[in-house]
Amino acid sequence: MPIKRAAILLVAGQGKRMGGLTDNYPKCLLPVGESAVIDTLLAPLMRDTGRELVLVTGYQAHKIEEWVRNRYPKNNITFVHNEFYETDVNILSVELGVEALKYPQRGYTIIETDILLDPHAWDRIKKHEKANHSFWLTHGRYSPELTGGIVEVKEPDGMITQVSYQPHYNKKYDNWYKMVGILSVSPQEVDCDRSLRKNWLKKGLQQYYMVPWVHHRQELPCVTVDISQLYARSFNTAEQYQSARDDYLALISNYVNGKKNGN
Numbered sequence: 224m225p226i227k228r229a230a231i232l233l234v235a236g237q238g239k240r241m242g243g244l245t246d247n248y249p250k251c252l253l254p255v256g257e258s259a260v261i262d263t264l265l266a267p268l269m270r271d272t273g274r275e276l277v278l279v280t281g282y283q284a285h286k287i288e289e290w291v292r293n294r295y296p297k298n299n300i301t302f303v304h305n306e307f308y309e310t311d312v313n314i315l316s317v318e319l320g321v322e323a324l325k326y327p328q329r330g331y332t333i334i335e336t337d338i339l340l341d342p343h344a345w346d347r348i349k350k351h352e353k354a355n356h357s358f359w360l361t362h363g364r365y366s367p368e369l370t371g372g373i374v375e376v377k378e379p380d381g382m383i384t385q386v387s388y389q390p391h392y393n394k395k396y397d398n399w400y401k402m403v404g405i406l407s408v409s410p411q412e413v414d415c416d417r418s419l420r421k422n423w424l425k426k427g428l429q430q431y432y433m434v435p436w437v438h439h440r441q442e443l444p445c446v447t448v449d450i451s452q453l454y455a456r457s458f459n460t461a462e463q464y465q466s467a468r469d470d471y472l473a474l475i476s477n478y479v480n481g482k483k484n485g486n
Contacts, residue, residue: 227274228330228352228407231320232264235281235308238337242461249283250458251336252290255468256475259290261336263471267345269298275331277301277323279316281308310428317432318420328413333432335404339471341454342478348405348448357412357445359383359436360405362455367392371457372402372433374447381446386437400447403455406433415442 238245244253251261268276276298280287284304291300303323305316313335321327332352344360351358365373370392375385376399389396408416419435419442436443454474456467 225353226329227271228332228409229275229277229324229326230268230332230334231277231279231317231324232261232334232336233279233313233316233320234261234287234336235279235284235305235311235316236313236337237282237309238459240459241464244461244464245282247283249287250464252286253464253468255339256472260339261287261291262294263339264334264336265291265295267342269295271349275301275324275326275329277303277320279303279305279320279323281305281311281316307428312429312431314420314424314430314432314434315428318424321417321420327417328410330408330410330413332405332407335457337459338404338455338457339467340403341450341474344450344453344455347450347453348407351446351448352407355409355411357409357416357443358407358448359386359400359445360403360407360455361400361447361449362403362451362453363401364451365389365396365399365401369401372431373399374402375399376447381449383440383445383447385440386433388431388433388437400449402433403450404457406436412443412445415439419443 234251238250252259255263280302288302301323303319305311305319307315317333359374363369370390372388373396374383377384419439423434458464458467
């Protein structure tokens with residue numbers, strides 16, 4: 224049986240831009256039909272035997288642990304708490320998640336939990352986890368409507384030449400590939416990723432976990448796994464969440480109806 228990379232789910236954030244929606248629940252527990260956002264991510268991961276699963280909690284940690292333990296009582300999930308979640312962007316959460324792994328040398332996939340993905344995207348993700356490269360999942364291209372974490376890609380091999388975070392539109396980065404909240408670190412890059420992150424942590428917690436990958440391109444080679452032809456959406460505001468949820472549920476409904484009709 225091939226050795227699987229671990230999965231580290233980041234569920235520590237407060238979701239301050241979500242308004243009243245996250246007063247009582249963290250973003251990952253926002254409803255998606257009869258499930259929650261986190262269920263759409265955990266379910267496909269749990270189909271894999273032999274995969275380590277770590278959830279890094281922070282805001283309202285007890286509610287997340289209760290939800291997961293009640294819905295997945297027979298699964299061996301490790302919880303680790305980031306007590307500095309209010310000041311950490313997410314670099315410490317990733318470090319804590321990696322430290323909690325029994326077998327970090329097997330590689331790990333870091334998953335932000337404010338995303339909704341087409342179920343078919345997991346086939347692509349798992350295929351590339353079996354390969355000998357690290358990768359960023361991408362969807363769409365940088366534009367005034369799609370800012371944030373981005374990568375410059377060398378065609379046609381998909382090698383990433385630059386990584387950047389551009390929350391405010393700058394036309395210089397037009398057509399760079401837009402990240403969609405998943406970084407998978409191959410066994411070959413584990414030692415370097417861990418060492419560089421520890422060094423960057425000395426500068427403080429107001430940093431994204433992508434920082435080592437921004438500044439150390441030669442030491443941390445990676446490719447893009449682009450799923451622009453499939454559905455993928457991240458959300459940071461109530462309006463973005465509601466739109467992403469509605470579109471995701473419509474997609475799932477179409478899949479279900481297609482199966483019923485034999486398509």
